[in-house]
Amino acid sequence: MEWGKESGRILNEVREKKPLVHHLTNWVTIYDCANVTRAIGALPVMAHAREEVKEMASIAQALVFNIGTLTPAFVQSMLLAGEKANELGIPVILDAVGAGATTLRTKKAKELMESLQFAVIKGNASEAAVLAGLDAKTRGVEASRVEGNLEEVARILSKSSGTTVVITGKEDIVSGAEKTVLVKNGHELMGCFVGTGCMLASVLGAFCGAERDSLKAAVAGTSCFGIAGELAAKKASAPAAYKNEFFDALFRLDAGTVEKMAKVSEV
Amino acid sequence: MEWGKESGRILNEVREKKPLVHHLTNWVTIYDCANVTRAIGALPVMAHAREEVKEMASIAQALVFNIGTLTPAFVQSMLLAGEKANELGIPVILDAVGAGATTLRTKKAKELMESLQFAVIKGNASEAAVLAGLDAKTRGVEASRVEGNLEEVARILSKSSGTTVVITGKEDIVSGAEKTVLVKNGHELMGCFVGTGCMLASVLGAFCGAERDSLKAAVAGTSCFGIAGELAAKKASAPAAYKNEFFDALFRLDAGTVEKMAKVSEV
Amino acid sequence: MEWGKESGRILNEVREKKPLVHHLTNWVTIYDCANVTRAIGALPVMAHAREEVKEMASIAQALVFNIGTLTPAFVQSMLLAGEKANELGIPVILDAVGAGATTLRTKKAKELMESLQFAVIKGNASEAAVLAGLDAKTRGVEASRVEGNLEEVARILSKSSGTTVVITGKEDIVSGAEKTVLVKNGHELMGCFVGTGCMLASVLGAFCGAERDSLKAAVAGTSCFGIAGELAAKKASAPAAYKNEFFDALFRLDAGTVEKMAKVSEV
Numbered sequence: 122m123e124w125g126k127e128s129g130r131i132l133n134e135v136r137e138k139k140p141l142v143h144h145l146t147n148w149v150t151i152y153d154c155a156n157v158t159r160a161i162g163a164l165p166v167m168a169h170a171r172e173e174v175k176e177m178a179s180i181a182q183a184l185v186f187n188i189g190t191l192t193p194a195f196v197q198s199m200l201l202a203g204e205k206a207n208e209l210g211i212p213v214i215l216d217a218v219g220a221g222a223t224t225l226r227t228k229k230a231k232e233l234m235e236s237l238q239f240a241v242i243k244g245n246a247s248e249a250a251v252l253a254g255l256d257a258k259t260r261g262v263e264a265s266r267v268e269g270n271l272e273e274v275a276r277i278l279s280k281s282s283g284t285t286v287v288i289t290g291k292e293d294i295v296s297g298a299e300k301t302v303l304v305k306n307g308h309e310l311m312g313c314f315v316g317t318g319c320m321l322a323s324v325l326g327a328f329c330g331a332e333r334d335s336l337k338a339a340v341a342g343t344s345c346f347g348i349a350g351e352l353a354a355k356k357a358s359a360p361a362a363y364k365n366e367f368f369d370a371l372f373r374l375d376a377g378t379v380e381k382m383a384k385v386s387e388v
Numbered sequence: 389m390e391w392g393k394e395s396g397r398i399l400n401e402v403r404e405k406k407p408l409v410h411h412l413t414n415w416v417t418i419y420d421c422a423n424v425t426r427a428i429g430a431l432p433v434m435a436h437a438r439e440e441v442k443e444m445a446s447i448a449q450a451l452v453f454n455i456g457t458l459t460p461a462f463v464q465s466m467l468l469a470g471e472k473a474n475e476l477g478i479p480v481i482l483d484a485v486g487a488g489a490t491t492l493r494t495k496k497a498k499e500l501m502e503s504l505q506f507a508v509i510k511g512n513a514s515e516a517a518v519l520a521g522l523d524a525k526t527r528g529v530e531a532s533r534v535e536g537n538l539e540e541v542a543r544i545l546s547k548s549s550g551t552t553v554v555i556t557g558k559e560d561i562v563s564g565a566e567k568t569v570l571v572k573n574g575h576e577l578m579g580c581f582v583g584t585g586c587m588l589a590s591v592l593g594a595f596c597g598a599e600r601d602s603l604k605a606a607v608a609g610t611s612c613f614g615i616a617g618e619l620a621a622k623k624a625s626a627p628a629a630y631k632n633e634f635f636d637a638l639f640r641l642d643a644g645t646v647e648k649m650a651k652v653s654e655v
Numbered sequence: 656m657e658w659g660k661e662s663g664r665i666l667n668e669v670r671e672k673k674p675l676v677h678h679l680t681n682w683v684t685i686y687d688c689a690n691v692t693r694a695i696g697a698l699p700v701m702a703h704a705r706e707e708v709k710e711m712a713s714i715a716q717a718l719v720f721n722i723g724t725l726t727p728a729f730v731q732s733m734l735l736a737g738e739k740a741n742e743l744g745i746p747v748i749l750d751a752v753g754a755g756a757t758t759l760r761t762k763k764a765k766e767l768m769e770s771l772q773f774a775v776i777k778g779n780a781s782e783a784a785v786l787a788g789l790d791a792k793t794r795g796v797e798a799s800r801v802e803g804n805l806e807e808v809a810r811i812l813s814k815s816s817g818t819t820v821v822i823t824g825k826e827d828i829v830s831g832a833e834k835t836v837l838v839k840n841g842h843e844l845m846g847c848f849v850g851t852g853c854m855l856a857s858v859l860g861a862f863c864g865a866e867r868d869s870l871k872a873a874v875a876g877t878s879c880f881g882i883a884g885e886l887a888a889k890k891a892s893a894p895a896a897y898k899n900e901f902f903d904a905l906f907r908l909d910a911g912t913v914e915k916m917a918k919v920s921e922v
Contacts, residue, residue: 141527141528141530143528147701148415148682148685148701149685149686149689149701150686150689151415151416152416152417152419152420152582152583152686153686155416155417155582155583156581156582156627158582159580159581159582159627160580160581160627160628164527164528164530165528165582166486166489166528166529167414167415167416167456167457168457168486168490169457169459170457170458170459170460170492172459172460172492173490173491173492173493176489176490176491176492177489177490177528180489180527180528181528189701190701190702190703190704191704192703192704192706193704193706219700219702222700222710222711222714223702223707223710223711224707224710225704225706225707225710226707260675260698260714261675261677261698261699261700261711261714261715262700263675263698313693313694313906314690314693314694315686315689315690315692315693315699316686316689359902359903359906359907360690360693360694360902360903360906361694361898361899361900361901361902361903361906362899362903364628365628365629365632365899366628367628368626368627368628369626369627369628369629372580372626372627373626408794408795408797410795415682418682418683419683419684419686419687419849419850422683422684422849422850423848423849423894425849426847426848426849426894427847427848427894427895431794431795431797432795432849433753433756433795433796434681434682434683434723434724435724435753435757436724436726437724437725437726437727437759439726439727439759440757440758440759440760443756443757443758443759444756444757444795447756447794447795448795631895632895632896632899633895634895635893635894635895636893636894636895636896639847639893639894639895640893
């Protein structure tokens with residue numbers, strides 16, 4: 122697989138199809154999730170009332186669930202929307218923010234995984250480890266160090282959930298049924314502002330809305346996201362300026378640049 | 389009417405009176421709605437608890453309702469606040485985000501219109517068409533193409549609701565009891581970031597809080613907003629940089645520039 | 656006390672200890688509160704579900720409560736989290752946004768003060784006056800002019816609540832059991848965007864999470880915040896550009912600059 126070329130192709134698909142990405146997400150980064158969805162070329166909609174989530178889900182091309190400020194009622198809306206999406210074959214992305222930090226987050230993330238079929242499950246190292254059934258703790262929404270091999274964690278979680286798994290970190294790991302892929306794009310400045318992970322989930326939603334192969338979509342989305350991070354680092358080095366450059370780099374990103382800059386390898 | 393001169397005068401009124409604009413709005417763009425209210429020279433306050441909305445409404449000079457992430461309970465708070473505002477003669481603006489996308493949004497927007505007297509109702513083409521009783525669909529929060537003449541849609545909705553109507557689009561249409569006005573200010577880059585429409589509603593709140601003639605206030609607000617968009621486009625061409633320039637252009641906008649740049653015509 | 660040197664030392668402690676600051680805050684400025692927490696060198700987490708607030712609070716180094724968009728249920732979560740924090744000796748900061756604007760805000764702020772021991776209570780002039788039992792009104796979330804001496808208001812509130820009090824304004828007043836301190840850092844442009852006060856509360860959370868003496872922590876946090884505001888004013892003069900510079904100035908701020916620029920005096 123020429124991953125760079127394929128990722129560029131999928132980016133073009135996102136811009137052409139402009140998938141509507143229905144989010145049930147947290148109240149902290151909700152604006153940036155919407156904005157990043159538009160910056161990459163898709164269309165965001167946020168709706169969480171149980172009275173409308175099924176109807177909104179049914180006109181979307183992808184759903185993104187993020188449990189960053191979850192309540193039991195909010196997760197109930199996710200279940201309603203997710204069931205409708207599963208029924209209609211619309212891909213659903215789970216961002217398991219803070220799984221492993223509190224009992225509620227771990228429990229609700231697992232409940233969602235048991236009830237729904239996800240296209241992609243995303244988390245940082247300790248969130249993924251917890252969902253894979255390993256012993257780990259998350260510090261609020263920050264990854265804690267996980268014992269053992271993260272690629273193996275990704276494989277275990279992918280196998281147990283039957284889905285594509287993305288573990289974010291210094292290197293991002295994307296693992297599906299048949300293969301595990303490393304994405305080495307990105308820049309450490311991406312961690313200097315809040316919500317980078319949430320925004321990646323929105324981008325994964327956009328890519329899954331344009332490409333049905335969730336492994337390819339996840340690799341392409343993760344790689345494009347990281348490349349934008351590298352491009353932004355050439356222009357700014359402090360959080361606010363960097364975040365602006367990052368959004369604008371995503372907006373301007375083109376397939377040729379993706380093909381040239383992608384650092385994707387199968388393991 | 390010298391619309392440009394009049395719009396500049398009303399902008400000065402906003403800066404002088406600093407109206408307090410009480411928002412019951414969505415969780416996506418809430419910060420930018422508050423921030424744009426301050427950038428144009430007014431003061432924002434956000435409060436939605438049913439226990440306090442009547443009291444907060446009663447000290448405000450304008451209210452802005454936005455159903456972008458509505459729930460039935462939230463609309464209930466809007467009804468309480470709106471009744472108090474109607475009682476006290478405080479203008480209320482309705483931004484019918486997503487009407488026509490789900491049954492809940494259409495139903496609740498109509499319920500608000502039946503229960504309250506609005507100073508301005510704002511929507512994109514398909515939202516307005518739905519509220520005017522025409523057959524249309526909204527794609528999430530994105531306008532869909534509407535059959536027929538939008539000026540006619542604005543007139544129908546204005547007549548049936550007895551209020552000033554603003555339909556946003558490439559050209560903005562403002563329609564009141566006696567006349568319909570086209571505002572041709574604005575720039576396509578205003579659509580490259582999320583929430584432009586919500587922010588316009590906040591600006592309309594600020595202008596209605598300073599000028600009792602809702603048609604004049606709506607024309608002035610819409611025109612000033614579009615002019616800031618044009619000025620920003622001279623300085624930036626990607627979403628994050630553009631949005632920053634747009635806010636700062638609103639902040640710096642003066643009456644003389646408005647008079648010179650306003651593109652307003654009666655039809 | 657060499658306040659500048661001490662403030663620089665505490666800033667270094669924040670960067671080294673990276674305290675986790677658990678917020679129960681408003682939906683308007685929640686992202687910026689999280690982001691400013693990270694910019695200054697600490698880690699934010701936002702969680703409000705009553706099912707998890709006690710557990711989240713127990714892994715935090717400080718809590719920040721902000722009643723800017725309060726509901727009774729939300730305040731209930733604050734009480735649960737606050738009791739756990741008090742039990743474990745974790746400092747809790749109260750930002751009494753809008754106390755004096757509505758009965759609900761005044762009542763709930765007082766209820767929180769009666770039920771919990773705060774490390775710092777922060778408000779603008781009229782919010783603080785109301786909490787001190789004086790006659791004052793708040794205009795939405797904007798300070799109204801308060802009759803009499805603000806230093807005296809701070810002392811009364813500090814004495815009645817047994818805590819450190821911060822009153823923000825042209826000059827910031829920090830008052831504790833033994834002394835009252837004036838912080839004259841800051842710039843008027845800090846008021847040109849929304850949420851400056853909320854963000855200061857987050858910074859106070861970060862500083863209280865790194866330094867147990869709440870008076871020292873409050874002086875240091877307030878001073879560093881104001882210095883960043885002064886540095887940003889050298890680079891920008893309109894809201895969006897200024898806010899970006901302000902965040903980046905906080906991110907880049909070092910102890911040497913703080914020592915040199917701090918304008919702190921005991922009264």
